[in-house]
Amino acid sequence: MNKIQPAKWLAVTMMMASVLAACSKAPGDTASSAKPNTSSPPAGTASAQPAPTGKYDPPIVVTDIRPYDDNTKFAPGDSSDNNLWSKKYEEKLGIKIKYLWTLQGPIDQYYQKLNVAIASNDLADIVTVNAQQLKQLAEAGQIADLTSVFDKYATPFVKKTMNEDGGTALKSATFGGKLLAIPRIGSDIDEVPMLWVRTDWLKKLNLPEPKTMADVLAISEAFTNKNPDGDGKADTFGLALSKDLNGGFPGFEGFLNGYHAYYNVWLKDASGKLVNSNIQPEMKTALGELQKLYKAKQIDKEFGTKDGAKIAEMVTSGKIGMYYGLYWTPAWPLQDGKNLDPNMEWHAYPLPSVDGKPSDAQVPFSVAQYYVVRKNAEHPEAAVKMLNLWMEESFNSPPSQEKPDPRQEGIETFKHAIIAGEPITKNMGVYTHVAAALKAKDPSSLTPVELGVYNDIMAYEKGDNKKWFNENIYGLDGSFKIIDYYVKNNLIRRSEFFGSPTQAMGEKGSTLDTLLKETFTKIIMGAASIDEFDKFVEDWKKLGGDQITKEVNEWKTKQ
Known part of the structure; x- marks a missing residue:
């Protein structure tokens, strides 16, 4: 597919901050006798289930193998082993990440090195793979069945989000009726x-x-x-x-x-x-x-x-x-x-x-990567809990009131997460909310990302030509109005x-x-x-x- 040159695309994504929060990855699970916290069930209900967002106590260690793209950077003092997301996994989930190895560079180089690890069955608890490697691992019986784990531990929001495409992404990770991977979902409607x-x-x-x-x-x-x-x-x-x-x-x-x-x-x-x-x-x-x-x-x-x-x-x-x-x-x-x-x-x-x-x-099929869990990993549910943390914090929580860490300015911290993805409707949601605010002339309910788009449109209307692009993407008569039309009239061809x-x-x-x-x-x-x-x-x-x-x-x- 013809694509923007990397430097240009980086500039585009920096201009469209709403797109940036959407690409990442998250860590897995490993051996430990620790169990997730349980929450007391409401009166009259069945016995409590381990909380999907609960914390392991004592903490567990999860090993991982993953790629980083050429443009991934860390704040001063941070690294793949110590960054915003590794800290979140430990502080909020009780999961400590240990990398067997990572590779920063062209993704093909990562997949080539991973092929050697697959051949020798030298896998981490969680591994980022492509579709062909997923199939190979499934046929060789090297990865865990996540069917019951996903059903038990995925939050309602995650389940809803992962099925917004009619379940196609999850079906692509299903072999013989067993869910053998977590697909890294993306927004295919953005590709129309x-x-x-x-x-x-x-x-x-x-x-x-x-x-x-x-x-x-x-x-x-x-x-x-x-x-x-x-x-x-x-x-x-x-x-x-x-x-x-x-x-x-x-x-x-x-x-x-x-x-x-x-x-x-x-x-x-x-x-x-x-x-x-x-x-x-x-x-x-x-x-x-x-x-x-x-x-x-x-x-x-x-x-x-x-x-x-x-x-x-x-x-x-x-x-x-x-x-x-x-x-x-x-x-x-x-x-x-x-x-x-x-x-x-x-x-x-x-x-x-x-x-x-x-x-x-x-639209093209939007899943290019999958997260698999090594067969016999002691805590396969950890991968789902990490997916929950990414999705809930990124797309289902009110804007954080915490002051941003000045060290992280200009750092694409979303790339440090191990398991990630984005709802099909992420950018559509920005359009819907901004459009409503434009009609009401009231931006008070917008998230910081949405408010940034709204302010750009207001600046354009006051004569700032350099903000024209957001008017023509997220404005009342912009390109997302066309996508909204396609979706509402069932005109998406998958x-x-x-x-x-x-x-x-x-x-x-x-x-x-x-x-x-x-x-x-x-x-x-x-x-x-x-x-x-x-x-x-x-x-x-x-x-x-x-x-x-x-x-x-x-x-x-x-x-």
């Missing part, structure tokens, strides 16, 4: 594409707002040929596309969705069988339309060599009129363009459709397959992805006819697609 349009150009050319794909095509033609920037040169493009094709900025998923085509999604056919979206007839139709746009010079002829950063430069310099992208794009790259040209205006729209049927907006990668996916996936990108790019650029899509389908099936489809449907029968 929407259409972004330069509305100052719309007004200048007296064009209607886009409601159908016919409108999109007409706007693209006008933005290319009717001199919207007023410089008298044929140097503007109606639609942005990058060499990666898919991604948060710019991505072709939203355009495909307008034709009821989907990128890398597994769908149910009429018989209930799962089929791959990349080889369906709707994809051929959508690619044919992109080919026409390219031939008409409405897409940059050099898009096949330009990444998202290069396309961002074209957007900020006023050469692009539309793109499909995610909610955060006002922060990057649009704010940079607004800084250069205060008259530049962009607006987000729900995905226009080619027919009367509303377009579903596709993949029907959410299991661990099948064997054929591991063996053939990269080959098929390369085949897709090369073929689709050639078709769009006119280097291959649209009928080349039919040969792509045949090749895709022969080179592993049929085997993957077989394995995916075998997985489905076990659900």
Whole structure:
């Protein structure tokens, strides 16, 4: 997926503080005879159960293996063994963390080192793994069954949060009816594409707002040929596309969705069988339309060599009129363009459709990491208790009245937690609360993060152009209004397959992805006819697609 460059993304997340509280990890459990405190049950109830948030007394020691990303930093005097979250685990849960090892750097390096530990069964009580490693550990019987532990110890809020996606994330960690890992959940609804349009150009050319794909095509033609920037040169493009094709900025998923085509999604056919979206007839139709746009010079002829950063430069310099992208794009790259040209205006729209049927907006599966517990660990429930602490403190508690530690200023302390995740509705909640405060003109009930967004919007309305991005993300008519529309109208398209990668996916996936990108790019650029899509389908099936489809449907029968 096309992504913001690391430095840019860090800047974006710093601007959007509400996003920062959402990525982390938390520690596990190890041998000790200590038991959690129990709480007295109300009169007339069954005997007390160990409290989900209770403290071990005496404390226990939990070992852990985990990654840190390149940008993880600790406050002066702190370390992986001594930081804000390690102290919370000990003070609030009676859990002392002992790391067998950690690795800071590219995540692939961590997974490679972890593969050696898995092969030698040299595991900690809690380990952060990817989907393939989870499957391997499950098949080898090396990890604990957390089914009853999660049911007994997870707080009601955690259970609710972990099931907000219909239970898909938990199902992805379930093998043979047993929950074998805690998925690190994320907000998949934040990944829905929407259409972004330069509305100052719309007004200048007296064009209607886009409601159908016919409108999109007409706007693209006008933005290319009717001199919207007023410089008298044929140097503007109606639609942005990058060499990666898919991604948060710019991505072709939203355009495909307008034709009821989907990128890398597994769908149910009429018989209930799962089929791959990349080889369906709707994809051929959508690619044919992109080919026409390219031939008409409405897409940059050099898009096949330009990444998202290069396309961002074209957007900020006023050469692009539309793109499909995610909610955060006002922060990057649009704010940079607004800084250069205060008259530049962009607006987000729900995905226009080619027919009367509303377009579903596709989302990727949001779980990439899992937390497993070593088989025979004495306190498997410790992992769930640590998840409770993260979720309850991060998302289900009133704002802390404690004075912030000045040593932690500028430190992303959320990265120090061992087990983490975020509710699907985290950022949506910011929008909902800020929108209510904007309507009532009363921010008194907002959290500090929400108040920061509210103040940014107020500052923009008073003339501070550098706060434009938050107005266009969390404002009353911002991008989260579009996400809210998708959710309320059931227009989110999730993949029907959410299991661990099948064997054929591991063996053939990269080959098929390369085949897709090369073929689709050639078709769009006119280097291959649209009928080349039919040969792509045949090749895709022969080179592993049929085997993957077989394995995916075998997985489905076990659900």
